[in-house]
Amino acid sequence: MRKKYFIAALILAFLLPSCGGGEEYRKTREIMGTYVTITVARGELPEMVVRGAVRDAFEEIERVDRLMSTYKPESQLSEINRQAGIAPVKVDPEVLETVRDALDVARRTDGAFDPTVGPLIRLWKIGSEEARLPTSAEIEKAKELVDYRQVVVDEPASTVYIKKKGMALDLGGIAKGYASDLAVSLLRKRGLTGGIVAVAGDIKFFGTRDGGRPWKAGIQHPRREGGLLARLEPGDAAISTSGDYERYFMKDGVRYHHIIDPATGLPARGLISVTVLSKESYLADGLSTALFVMGPVRALAFARAHPEVEALMVTSEGRVLATGRFSGMDIEAVEADN
Numbered sequence: 001m002r003k004k005y006f007i008a009a010l011i012l013a014f015l016l017p018s019c020g021g022g023e024e025y026r027k028t029r030e031i032m033g034t035y036v037t038i039t040v041a042r043g044e045l046p047e048m049v050v051r052g053a054v055r056d057a058f059e060e061i062e063r064v065d066r067l068m069s070t071y072k073p074e075s076q077l078s079e080i081n082r083q084a085g086i087a088p089v090k091v092d093p094e095v096l097e098t099v100r101d102a103l104d105v106a107r108r109t110d111g112a113f114d115p116t117v118g119p120l121i122r123l124w125k126i127g128s129e130e131a132r133l134p135t136s137a138e139i140e141k142a143k144e145l146v147d148y149r150q151v152v153v154d155e156p157a158s159t160v161y162i163k164k165k166g167m168a169l170d171l172g173g174i175a176k177g178y179a180s181d182l183a184v185s186l187l188r189k190r191g192l193t194g195g196i197v198a199v200a201g202d203i204k205f206f207g208t209r210d211g212g213r214p215w216k217a218g219i220q221h222p223r224r225e226g227g228l229l230a231r232l233e234p235g236d237a238a239i240s241t242s243g244d245y246e247r248y249f250m251k252d253g254v255r256y257h258h259i260i261d262p263a264t265g266l267p268a269r270g271l272i273s274v275t276v277l278s279k280e281s282y283l284a285d286g287l288s289t290a291l292f293v294m295g296p297v298r299a300l301a302f303a304r305a306h307p308e309v310e311a312l313m314v315t316s317e318g319r320v321l322a323t324g325r326f327s328g329m330d331i332e333a334v335e336a337d338n
């Protein structure tokens with residue numbers, strides 16, 4: 001899994017200098033169990049200011065991880081989960097905001113995105129050495145503990161409460177996007193005129209390269225490792241890709257991946273890759289996961305009804321579905337047999 005993220009980071013790294021110039025300042029660090037790459041235009045700023053801003057932008061992403069990781073028992077998110085059915089937990093504004101955003105995406109997508117998917121994620125353990133096929137009884141039991149309506153956010157008190165014991169929040173489908181939004185606001189505040197913050201497949205772009213040239217983005221091909229499905233100039237926007245090729249295991253020729261349909265408790269079927277472009281990264285992130293769960297018919301209808309988001313999707317038969325600026329692109333069908 002690490003290898004895949006590293007390759008994605010490499011693609012991005014190679015793509016940029018190939019557009020000419022290459023004087024950008026770029027650093028990669030391992031955070032949130034993945035590779036984070038920040039690239040910025042230097043503009044007229046002194047080297048020290050550029051380096052300081054990038055260092056602090058990484059710190060923002062590390063802070064999101066410390067607060068919201070389900071892998072860290074000391075995170076505020078882990079405390080919310082331990083206190084499920086017991087008591088509300090006082091949290092930092094960033095946690096409150098991300099939970100509120102996650103619940104908002106859940107409502108807008110009718111629960112296709114559900115941040116209380118935690119019990120199912122714990123059951124499948126996809127992406128870890130212990131990943132396995134659960135029994136249908138186990139799936140049914142975990143499914144009963146998934147319901148975003150049981151989460152209470154109290155803004156004035158700055159608390160989050162999960163009403164039912166055993167339930168658990170998992171912000172893995174939205175926190176990377178949120179972190180890249182925070183990092184980009186910091187870079188802008190420090191006077192940087194352009195940059196890219198890439199947290200694995202959640203990438204936010206702002207401004208331009210030195211000389212006013214646009215940033216270019218490459219979208220990972222879902223079945224050709226290191227290959228690109230499409231290239232575009234996103235402008236001031238975020239792109240997020242959810243795929244079944246990032247974290248998965250194979251059993252009897254069937255691929256079991258990490259995006260779970262809360263309605264069935266099983267890995268979502270019908271799509272193998274979903275890219276969403278929108279102004280904000282948290283929204284692109286949440287919606288790429290949500291559209292993946294919806295499957296081709298519902299996802300295409302959703303994207304068409306929401307012109308503020310643009311989507312590029314590949315079905316499990318390898319068909320390409322596109323809205324917004326993606327629909328004008330010439331993208332080949334994908335060979336996909338599992």
Ligand code: AMP
Nearest residue numbers: 112113114117172173242258259260289
């Ligand atoms: P992404 O790569 O952004 O699509 O996020 C995938 C991650 O989101 C998974 O590893 C889980 O942590 C979490 N997740 C899986 N299924 C769902 C779902 N239906 N709703 C919300 N989050 C999910």
Ligand code: MG
Nearest residue numbers: 173285286289
């Ligand atoms: Mg997502």
